Each structure stands twice: as structure tokens, then as C-alpha cells.
Amino acid sequence: MTSLLPGPLVDDTWLAERLDDPRLVVLDATALLPSPRHDGDYRSASGRAEWAARHIPGSRHADLTGDLSDHDAPYHFAVPSPDALAAALVRLGVGEGGAVVVYDNGGGIWAARLWWMLRAISVPAAVLDGGLQAWETAGHPLASGEDTEPAPAVEPVTPAPRPGLWTDIHEVAAISSGERPGTLVCALPTGGYDGSAPTRYSRRGHIPGSVSLPGRELLDSEGRVLPGPELAAKVGTVLDTADSPVVLYCGGGISAAGAALALTLLGCEDVRLYDGSLEEWSKDPALPMER
Secondary structure (H helix, E strand, O other): OOOOOOEEEEEEEHHHHHOOOOOOEEEEEEEEEEOOOOOOOOOEEEHHHHHHHHHOOOEOOOOOOOOOOOOOOOOOOOOOHHHHHHHHHHHOOOOOOEEEEEOOOOOHHHHHHHHHHHHHOOOOEEEEEEHHHHHHHOOOEEEEEOOOOOOOOOOOOOOOOOOOOEEEEEEEHHHHHHHOOEEEEEEEOHHHHOOOOOOOOOOOOOOOOOEEOOOHHOOOOOOOOOHHHHHHHHHHHHHHHOOOOOOOOOOOOOOHHHHHHHHHHHOOOOOOEOOHHHHHHHHOOOOOOOO
């Protein structure tokens, strides 16, 4: 990681002191994904309007519903190919030799999703702890309005994919059935895991053999990642006896990315994210679900 970033998480004070650093690009990854009102109620939208209304000065909106997802995939928010992601980053002013700080206004899971995507192609990136709320609460300035100037011209990133950060339905099925070692972790809220709450997807419940670790419970009441000892205690109750790899999933690979950030902060190395998550898994009636 470039020396510009101290790690995968930075606080508002650190960012405020470096906001004018030309090597640093600040991206707002906010997207909209309302809670389902009934089974199959899938609604998502860009968070660009929210960014335009209030954002960190100099930041740009990174649209995870737009060119930062693969629209040819059979599920929403699919990670694009490394080359497509690099091309999208150029349009945001992210180029070779730079670093990225990502934030959102929705509890950090969207920022964590983009952070994981960037990490997977070796782009130095960090998440702003507490997101826009922490920035505003600390009294830092806000800006509003659309971009008035195009992103600066940059040399495109040469993506260097890191193996083992993503996994697919085949490995998940093998772990679930016991054919392959590993630990499946569901980052959905408890109601999503046990099937008591409505789901956006085809069926309620979780992948057999998986344990519950709600991503939102890894944050405090202000949206910051829990302090190290509290985070370790929360995660340890679930993963003390985990087999590698730890494969995280949720509904669409978003909350799972927040959990991936937490595990990375704790030093877990063999962590993978199932991109298709329950949206893909639940579509196949031949694949089991538990409630």
C-alpha cells in the first residue's frame, strides 16, 4: 500500500488534513437500496442526487449502479472486469500512482463495497470511518451541486488482480455441501438470515451451513467501525473456530463488503466475497435454502 494511506480505514481528521493532496481522490459511493416491503420487492437507484445535495468538497460520485457494475451479469451490483473498472476509474480522475478514500452516507457498506473492488485490482484505497455523518458531525465543510469541471486527465490504472478476493456460486456450493473446506458467513441482518423478514430475492433464508454475522452490528451508533477489542469480541463469537477461507455473502455483496472490511482490520487474510450472494443463489430452485 502506498505510504499516503495509513491502512484500510481513515478518520475525518486525517482526511481533512490531506483534502488538497493532488495524489488523493475522494469518492462518494452512496447508492439507494430501500428495504423490501414484500418478497421480491427489488428497488435500487443511484445516489448521485444525494451526493449533489451534500458532499465532501472535491469529492466525486462513484455510481455503483452505473459503470461501476457489470450490467451483463445476471444479478445487480456485479463487479466489472478489471479493465472495465480501470476505465471507469479514469473517468473519476483515479489514475496510476494515486490513492482513493471512499465514503458514503449510508453507514459505510457502499464505501466498503467500492474499497473491496479497488483492493481486488491493487488500487490503494481506504474507507472514511463514519462516512459523511462523521465528517459533518466534526464540523468539516460541505459542498453541494454537480461537477463544474471534468475529472483531471490521469494515466489509467494498470489493474493487478489479487487472487482469492472474490468467489463464485460453485465454490460456495462446495463449501455448503462439505465438499470443500471453508466457512460461509451471512452478513445480512438477523431477519434476513433466519427468513423472518421480507427479502428482495426469490426465496427467504440463508445458504445451508452458513453462520450469521450481521454487517451493521460491526458498527457503533454513529456508523463507525467498532473499536478493535469490541470488534474482535463480536467477530470472535462467530469465527473462533472458522475454517479458511472465510466466504462472506449477503443479498448482493454489499453488507458482506462491510464485514470484509472489519475482518481485514482484524488481520484476517483468507477472506473472500461471494459477488452474486443470495440474489444469484436463490434464483436456482435446485440450490437449498434454510430458514
